[in-house]
Amino acid sequence: MERAVNHRIQDYRMMIFGEVVKLAWAGKLKHEADELPEKILKGKHLDERERRIIENHIRISMGLDPLYGIAHHKLGEDVDSAMNQDNIKAPLVSVIEDVCETCQRHWQKERGEEEERCPRDHLDCTEEAHRCIGCGRCIGECPLGAISDKIEFLPVVKLLQEQQAPVYATVAPAYVGQFGEGISPGQIRAALKRLGFTDMVEVAVFADILTVKEAYEFDHMVKTEEDYLITSCCCPVWVGMIQKNYREIAEHISPSVSPMIASGRVLKVLNPTAKVVFIGPCIAKKAEAKIPELEGAIDYVLTFRELKEIFAALEINLETLEEDNREEASFAGRVYGRTGGVSEAVERSVERILKRDVPFHSISFEGTGECKAGLEKLLKGELKANFIEGMGCTGGCVGGPRAVVSIEEGKKAVDAYSQETPMSTPFDNDNVLQLITRLGIKRWEALEDDREESIRGLLGRELKQ
Incomplete structure (x- = not known):
């Protein structure tokens, strides 16, 4: 009821x-x-x-x-x-x-x-x-x-109609399956372009980049059986919960920004006049975009429900649109849309590039209650894991409060889309390699080095402890 x-x-x-x-x-x-x-x-x-x-x-x-x-x-x-x-x-x-x-x-x-x-x-x-x-x-x-x-x-209406600057729509990995059965990513891209967006870019591409960053961070931070890394990709509820209520373990959080923030920062480096509108299932992303140390990357945030209503109100029928498809992200980036996806992505990347004495062992929590209970166990030394993932919503992003379809339908769509690509990890993704090269990053390992101002400015953040 x-x-x-x-x-x-x-x-x-x-x-x-x-x-x-x-x-x-x-x-x-x-x-x-x-x-x-x-x-x-x-x-x-x-x-x-x-x-x-x-x-x-x-x-x-x-x-x-x-x-x-x-x-x-x-x-x-x-x-x-x-x-x-x-x-x-x-x-x-x-x-x-x-x-x-x-x-x-x-x-x-x-x-x-x-x-x-x-x-x-x-x-x-x-x-x-x-x-x-x-x-x-x-x-x-x-x-x-x-x-x-x-x-x-x-204010997005004004941006789209005045066309004084390029306006990009960056869409969360959970977007597949949200706008109707059989609606493809290419049709969603075509619909967004019809609205006046310059292009649609999958945030999963930036999840790929941050997967590499966290894989190297894991290698540097986890040297013994007692060490652990808490992922900061990609849930602001999870990070905010730790910063506000569990400060004693905040030093273990990865200093990486979320893929959403990375998408805005990177697009604005490549095109300084650009405006970026993030579209996802999450209310918390509206607040994340306005955190002082992250502000400016994303101009506005819309949700899947809001976008669906916009399409309906303006009589944009996605079923009739021609495909505007593009293969952008690997399995690793696409699977971020559901609980356990970040862990699976980082584990694949760690296994791909690193030989380790201490193996990767992850645990994932979903929903605020389970996240809190898991963090309490971590404080008591009761967790046997060294990579710890938390999602504020049950199911992860597919369970966000502004998702359109059920958690089960969303998870099924994300899993199917993740399996469709032949690119297993970011290291298989030429799009990512070309992108970081354009940003002046010459080595994969450099993604983890927050001492470099260019890397910190794009992919890093100062976490309050």
Whole structure:
């Protein structure tokens, strides 16, 4: 029942977003935004609270904060600021207070009664709490849809229509299978180009590069049976959880950025005027793109659900599009889309290039609960592994809160796509070799050397401990 309720809420949210997309794309949003609430409810009479709720859903769809207590403020007045945002401002997760007032938890609290635990209480999204890890669980657990993440599409509309700079769509490895049965990567690329993107680039290519980096990091950091490396590819929930709650082991985290951040950094080195829009299943990626030491790599983040609604709203039928296929990544990069994929990719690469006395032994955790339990065992010395992977969502990225298909369907699609390529590791991938050569990197081993400013600036980060 909870899953069905959540689906209805998300369908409603996407319906509102779809109406915003149509008007924004046609250049009519500023003039027609104030009539949207009635259009959405097909002329039904709205009381004051209902109107505020719908207006605030529209504001979140435009990438803006909800408004409260401002009399006679019209939606049309918000459109210019929404279209001209250089980046979507924090907080990225917003709460529509008028919805909360209809919740039994709210009234139990008002009466001083013992109440059910509210997602806002145990998954606090405020800066002051220092507890939010960006997983998006609070959004899914709110039965009334009062909590939602801002959508970053309106400023992207301006980029795509003005065409003043190349705009690249970088897509997460979990994208295969998300947009309909039989829809190929080439058709998704063609659809994105029809929207006005210069090209679609698979983030799996950059996962290939970071696989090599972590393979060499593993070799340098794991010399004895007691040593271990915690991967930082590619889940910000996992890294954030360790940095905020398990600082005593943070020194074991790989200093590599995620493939998403690497994609933006590399594309902007190759073309300094480029804009990069990441597309994935994850709410946490919206927050990761705005971490101060990572900021600037990715301009905007969209989710699979949002992109599917954009295609529908603009009547782009992927089934009718001609293939625009390109073989970009190896098995190692493609398999990042599901739990255990990073471990498998790094293990294949370690075995390919290194002879070791201490063998590679990995363990993978999925979901915040399992990740926390695994880290507690690590602290107690109860884990027999030297490569430790964590994914904040069950199933890994295919289980992200903004994925379109089920975890099982997503995993099946990722596995099938990974097996289709003859390239087993990044060392088999000529695309990667050509790419790092263009970046001035002459040796595979150099990818691990964060002492080199060029490598650190592209693939490394300073981890707070």
